[in-house]
Amino acid sequence: MREDEFFAGIAKRLGRSSALTTAPARDVVGAPDFWQSYALPEEERLEKFCVELEKLGGSAVVYDSKASLLQGLSGFLETLQPRTVGMWSGAFTAEFDVDRVLAGREVVYWGTDGANSVARMAQVDVGITGCDFAIADTGTVVLMSDIHKGRSVSLLPSVHVVLIKSSQIRTRMGEVWAEVLQQHGGHLPSSIHFISGPSRSSDIENDLSIGVHGPATVYALIWQE
Amino acid sequence: MSTEKDAIQVTTIVDRSRLALQDDFLRGAVRFTTERLRGRKAASSEELGNWEAWRERGRQIRSHTIAHLDYYLRQFVDNVQAHGGHVYFAANAEEAAQTIVKIVEKKQAKLAVKSKSMVSEEIHINKHLQERGIEVVETDLGEYIIQLAGEMPSHIIIPAIHKTRSQIKDLFTAAGATNLTTDTKDLTAFARRALRDKFLRADVGMTGCNFAIAESGSVVLFTNEGNGRMVSTLPKTHIVTMGMERILPTFADLEVMANLLPRSATGQKLTTYMSVITGPRRAEEADGPDELHIVILDNGRSSQLGDDEFQEVLHCIRCGACLNVCPVYRHIGGHAYGSVYPGPIGAVLTPLLNQGEAYQDLPYASSLCGACYEACPVKIPLHDMLVALRRRNVEQGRTKWAERMAFQGYRMVFAKAGRYKRVMRLARKAQKPLLRQGYVESTMGPLMGWTESRHAPALAKSSFRERFQSMQQAWRRGEDGGDQV
Numbered sequence: 001m002r003e004d005e006f007f008a009g010i011a012k013r014l015g016r017s018s019a020l021t022t023a024p025a026r027d028v029v030g031a032p033d034f035w036q037s038y039a040l041p042e043e044e045r046l047e048k049f050c051v052e053l054e055k056l057g058g059s060a061v062v063y064d065s066k067a068s069l070l071q072g073l074s075g076f077l078e079t080l081q082p083r084t085v086g087m088w089s090g091a092f093t094a095e096f097d098v099d100r101v102l103a104g105r106e107v108v109y110w111g112t113d114g115a116n117s118v119a120r121m122a123q124v125d126v127g128i129t130g131c132d133f134a135i136a137d138t139g140t141v142v143l144m145s146d147i148h149k150g151r152s153v154s155l156l157p158s159v160h161v162v163l164i165k166s167s168q169i170r171t172r173m174g175e176v177w178a179e180v181l182q183q184h185g186g187h188l189p190s191s192i193h194f195i196s197g198p199s200r201s202s203d204i205e206n207d208l209s210i211g212v213h214g215p216a217t218v219y220a221l222i223w224q225e
Numbered sequence: 226m227s228t229e230k231d232a233i234q235v236t237t238i239v240d241r242s243r244l245a246l247q248d249d250f251l252r253g254a255v256r257f258t259t260e261r262l263r264g265r266k267a268a269s270s271e272e273l274g275n276w277e278a279w280r281e282r283g284r285q286i287r288s289h290t291i292a293h294l295d296y297y298l299r300q301f302v303d304n305v306q307a308h309g310g311h312v313y314f315a316a317n318a319e320e321a322a323q324t325i326v327k328i329v330e331k332k333q334a335k336l337a338v339k340s341k342s343m344v345s346e347e348i349h350i351n352k353h354l355q356e357r358g359i360e361v362v363e364t365d366l367g368e369y370i371i372q373l374a375g376e377m378p379s380h381i382i383i384p385a386i387h388k389t390r391s392q393i394k395d396l397f398t399a400a401g402a403t404n405l406t407t408d409t410k411d412l413t414a415f416a417r418r419a420l421r422d423k424f425l426r427a428d429v430g431m432t433g434c435n436f437a438i439a440e441s442g443s444v445v446l447f448t449n450e451g452n453g454r455m456v457s458t459l460p461k462t463h464i465v466t467m468g469m470e471r472i473l474p475t476f477a478d479l480e481v482m483a484n485l486l487p488r489s490a491t492g493q494k495l496t497t498y499m500s501v502i503t504g505p506r507r508a509e510e511a512d513g514p515d516e517l518h519i520v521i522l523d524n525g526r527s528s529q530l531g532d533d534e535f536q537e538v539l540h541c542i543r544c545g546a547c548l549n550v551c552p553v554y555r556h557i558g559g560h561a562y563g564s565v566y567p568g569p570i571g572a573v574l575t576p577l578l579n580q581g582e583a584y585q586d587l588p589y590a591s592s593l594c595g596a597c598y599e600a601c602p603v604k605i606p607l608h609d610m611l612v613a614l615r616r617r618n619v620e621q622g623r624t625k626w627a628e629r630m631a632f633q634g635y636r637m638v639f640a641k642a643g644r645y646k647r648v649m650r651l652a653r654k655a656q657k658p659l660l661r662q663g664y665v666e667s668t669m670g671p672l673m674g675w676t677e678s679r680h681a682p683a684l685a686k687s688s689f690r691e692r693f694q695s696m697q698q699a700w701r702r703g704e705d706g707g708d709q710v
Binding site: 001002003005006007009010011013014015016019020021022023024026027028029030031032034035052056110111113114115117118119122137138140145146147150151152155172173174177178180181186187188189190191192193194195196197198199200201202203204205206207209211212213214215 | 254257258261275278279282285286289292293294295296298299302304307308312314315316320364365366367370383384385388389390393409410412413416417420421424425440441442443449450451452454455457458459469474475476477478479480481483484491494495496497498499500501502503504505506507509510511512513521523527528530531
């Protein structure tokens, strides 16, 4: 069907001679006031994030320095003994100095294999990413894709390790959107993923199963700055 | 799919319900699942607090958006195109299916993977693609199960609600699994392996759209398993099918829906994944689709715009909460509705989207108790709509001759007091042969629908008016005698 006919049809049904071209006035936008004023202090945000993520079957550990976080990551990899580790590339690696604890492991840096990137990431056991934001209310991490921050790293491996700085944690989703729009205007990244815990399904006789298609383990390491 | 459609035209909801009521497993499973979902919704909305204020805000946002759909849909389309996405408009299911088939054939695709989408069921896209030799794989665990079984979803949120684990084991074994047990872990692991291979090989990924954000041209998907992310990340081409009413003006509004939808659907605070997709992958990005195609479907929706009685049906956010509270759905399950959308929302939406004779009996599959309205996160008055649809059936002469006669008789009798009195006097005499200890017990005749399984109380020996009259006479006699205070 032609676009102009489609819109003419809608306008006509709504009692207009042609489609509306100016933004209509709105009485209410977004969440009720009581929700918009919901803001936890930093310490509580951190605590709430951990509690909510663990309710969903994820794990969260808080470290008081970058060095201790890296030690924690190292210990985690020591226990898990993955054959290969996948990781975001670019600024994230430098920011956390992750390379320091990956020496001697086979590491696949996102985007360095060109057209083969997805196929390689599909063979990886543990995916390590940062995040752009985290949300305390729902135990959510927010990952915005770009050339260094591939979607596959948090999706294909069965273990997802996400490194978080406590300053990235917001109370509720609306704060994240306000900041994202401020940073990007209408030109958002190709994908933004709000991830709350491990992949789950209750499709077989209502029985909860974890790790259906996405990661079965979500491990949040938080650096309290 | 075609056989199901043919079957629908010859059966009624009553026939299909009889069949469903004989299936003990189905009834048990539906009862168990709906009760669980209701309980979880109650718990999670209570934890959030102010649920009524949230519902009202949800209603306001949906109402404003639909009343200005021309503006917001235009804004959405412009923004999709600005990000390099392709947009198509389809007047009906057939046109939408043809549009998708054309895209898929142009890409010379052999394999398409899908995440769960009610609108794709509505346009029967699988059938259209399969007829052209294209393999289509449903990747939501529940949808995968019913696709293997060759059935339709029986619940909006939990499509395979009616399947037992041993049935699922058999279906998976037929699909190539070996040494499978009926353990959920085992079954899930098979699906993960089998479908992972499909994701990586697929040429086309197909999804629906929970919300389309006008201010950015983004498509938002709420999923739990991660298949929605796979489907929109791995194949080279991503095709989105969306009803024209899926629009939200801003991300601020999305926050409201993100609080309402998961709680109402499954009692979650938020689904595991909320994916916001804006255009195809950017240059140099090593994953994400090269092309994003968005097919916007009317299929009877625009006819509800401007209709005082039914416009609000377009506010629906497809959470399925009305199914879980409906006393009718809870007894007969989803398949008895014979339509893509079951439950109260299906009983309203289906006859509205399909103007023909099929499905016009669905609005009668309701006790009009209004539980659906109470459960609806955006306060759609479904119970009023069900009555309005029944009225429309009467106006269009769709009711049976006997029913029309019965109501004409009712009008005649009840319009005049004298006539009513005479008829009641007659009825009191006529009921005598049917009476057993003060109740009407009859397993045949015109009252059978009621009396077959219940006792109907007998008409009183004398009416209130008659009794009142004799009481008045007695009082008057007492006053005359002077011994009444």
